[in-house]
Amino acid sequence: MAPVRLSAQAETLLITLYSRALDSRSPEPVLGDPAAAEAVHRIDYDFSRLQIGTDEVVGTALRSRPLDAWTRRFLDRHPDAVVLHLGCGLDDRYGRVQPGSGTDWYEIDLPEVIELRCELYGEQGDRKLVAAPATGTAALDAVPEDRPTLVVAEGVLFYLAAREVRELVTALAQRIGRGELVFDAVTPLGKRLIGRGAAVSATGAVLGWALRDPRALPSWHPRLRLLEENRIMTPAARRRMSAPYRRASALPPLRRMVRVLRYGIG
Structure with a gap:
């Protein structure tokens, strides 16, 4: 089994991984990611310390599902695209999406995470691994400006400082020709509640950036525009949650505290 030696921020990837694994074992999975369950079995880590319950499992899957759908749609329109999977963790989005041979796919994360990924999955010849922080320019330097580019960042940006997020988004808008x-993003309320939750507290990680209004991002750079917003807490989603969560999420601020967002560049 692969031992886990990760910093606090990197350790949060195990929250997402274990939530997907539990979802895949449920009678009616929301996402359905058997690769996550296989990875959990091969990792030497006490996942019980994260205290992940039904609400975290369903919420994580609901957050991932639109990101997968948008990725598929983008690749359907642009089979020759470049995909930057920022903060990839141990996610098998590539396996779920199944891009064609014309796609260049970059898995980008901290060196410690890429090392663990290689130990678990071995050679990944169909993907380019980049051991670098999400806020760095190592991946951007390799991206051709004349090809459509999709940047996917799940469970990443709200662990960064607000300044880092703005610098990263601005750099992407300047570098990417079209894409x-x-x-996913959390509101200030979401930052407080999720940051105090058992899973994040167990890792010692601290949430940083919060987004109050998705319409604010285009003011950072003229080449950015908001295309779509997915508030994951729909009535159908609430029915899958625990009774206390269903009651709490009836309040609009709690329904809106996690959003999945799609922006155009160019």
């Missing part, structure tokens, strides 16, 4: 940026 899209898709990611």
Whole structure:
């Protein structure tokens, strides 16, 4: 089994991984990611310390599902695209999406995460691995400006400082000739509640950036535009949650505290 030696921020990838694994084992999975369950079995880590319950499992899957759907749609329109999977963790989005041979796919994360990924999955000849922080320019330097580019960042940006997020988004808008940026974000309320939750607290990680209004991002750079917003807490989603969560999420601020967003670049 692969031992886990990760910094606090990197350790949060195990929250997402284990939530997907539990979802895949449920009778009616939301996402359905058997690769996550296989990875969990091969990792030497006490996942019980994260105290992940039904609400985290369903919420994580609901957050991932639109990002997968938007990725498929982008690749359907642009089979020759470049995909930057920022903060990839141990996610098998590539396996779920199944891009064609014309796609260049970059898995980007901290060196410690890429090392663990290689230990678990071995050679990944169909993907380019970049051991670098999401805020760095190592991946951007390799991206051709004349090809459509999709940037996917799940469970990443809200662990960065607000200044880092703005610098990263601005750099992407300046570098990418045409493409899209898709990611999840939390409101200030979401930052407080999720940051105090058992899973994040167990890792010692601290949430940073919060987005109050998705319409604010295009003011950072003229080449950015908001295309789509997915508020994951729909009535159908609430029915899959625990009774206390269903009651709490009836309040609009709690329904809106996690968003999945799609922006155009160019």
